[in-house]
Amino acid sequence: MVKLSKRLSLVAEFVPYGSKVADVGTDHGLLAIALSQSKHAKVVACDINKGPLETAAENINRYGAQNIELRLGNGLDCVRPKEVDVIVIAGMGGETIAQIIQRAEWVKSHEISLILQPMSSANKLRRFLYTNGFDIFKEKAVYDNKRLYSVMQVGYTGEIRSVSPLYFYIGAMGNNGGIWEREYIKTKTKQLKKRAKALETVERKRSEYLELLDIIEQLEEIQMKDD
Ligand SMILES: C[S@@+](CC[C@H](N)C(=O)[O-])C[C@H]1O[C@@H](n2cnc3c(N)ncnc32)[C@H](O)[C@@H]1O
Missing domain, CATH: 1.10.287 (Helix Hairpins)
Structure with missing residues (x-):
């Protein structure tokens, strides 16, 4: 079984058992591997760069993980609407996460749960979410590698509340x-x-x-x- 950092363990904790997950910016693929093994998830693991996908492929092999499909692409471009019910975007800046969500109109669906873990500018990400009809249903913090990180579970409500x-x-x-x-x-x-x-x-x-x-x-x- 793959061992995750405390940060990625909290991200994994937010993903329901048996989900169909898009892991955007998978890099090493360790989260995708852990989700496939401990949550029986089916994962589309994407990255904008080839190198990380090669590392992910090596790790998938090494851990004998199944039900992970690797795809090259920018943000959610390589994921088809209705193909997933959970989208994880972890380990990127808050503004990049907001841009990825903004570029994929289909994410504005009541059927999709977003698990977001910004490395910086969490305030800008939250502002984007609250002003674009998303709500943060649950949020937790984790201390890892001498830093505090936020992990949030977000959904589209269509309601633009003034918070x-x-x-x-x-x-x-x-x-x-x-x-x-x-x-x-x-x-x-x-x-x-x-x-x-x-x-x-x-x-x-x-x-x-x-x-x-x-x-x-x-x-x-x-x-x-x-x-
Ligand atoms: C720091 S790593 C995070 C890896 C992993 N998600 C984690 O939290 O540990 C960021 C990864 O996101 C990828 N990335 C950056 N921008 C992206 C985009 N627009 N679409 C897809 N992947 C992206 C990078 O190539 C890199 O592999």
Whole structure:
């Protein structure tokens, strides 16, 4: 059995048993292998580069994994609508993940569950999701390799809700009282305080500064409730 990092283990945990999965940006293919072996998933594993697909093919061979099809292509271009019910996009920047989703109109379906794990710009990804009819149903944090990562389960609702900018920073983390979710919120608060301090005396950034103060206050309230 393949052993996943803590980050990829949390991603795998979000995938229901027996799913038909697209693993976009599969790279080494280890997640696809783990899903096929421990979740009985059928996986279309895609990557934009040939090299990673060659490594994935070697790993599939090495672990004797089945039910994985490797495909070369940009984002979801190589996946046909209705072919999958779960789309995993992990280990890429939040803006790249948003672009991949935006390019595939068919993802706007109530039948599809997206499991997303941004390496950076999670706030930009969440903003894109909330303003394009998607909702974050579940979100957890994991500490791996000296970093905190977010993993979110997202679905299309078609409803464009006006959410507080607070949710661009913490998504659905506030609904989850676990140790790493609390740590994520604490870290985000520290980062925003630092940013607010830097803007304190910049007159042309006044409205951004005031918005940040408001968000920080809401974050502190969430943390007080948790204590
Ligand atoms: C850092 S690796 C992440 C691998 C794995 N998903 C993980 O989380 O460990 C990113 C992979 O995504 C691929 N990639 C980047 N942009 C892509 C795109 N637009 N479509 C498909 N694959 C992409 C890269 O070639 C690379 O193999």
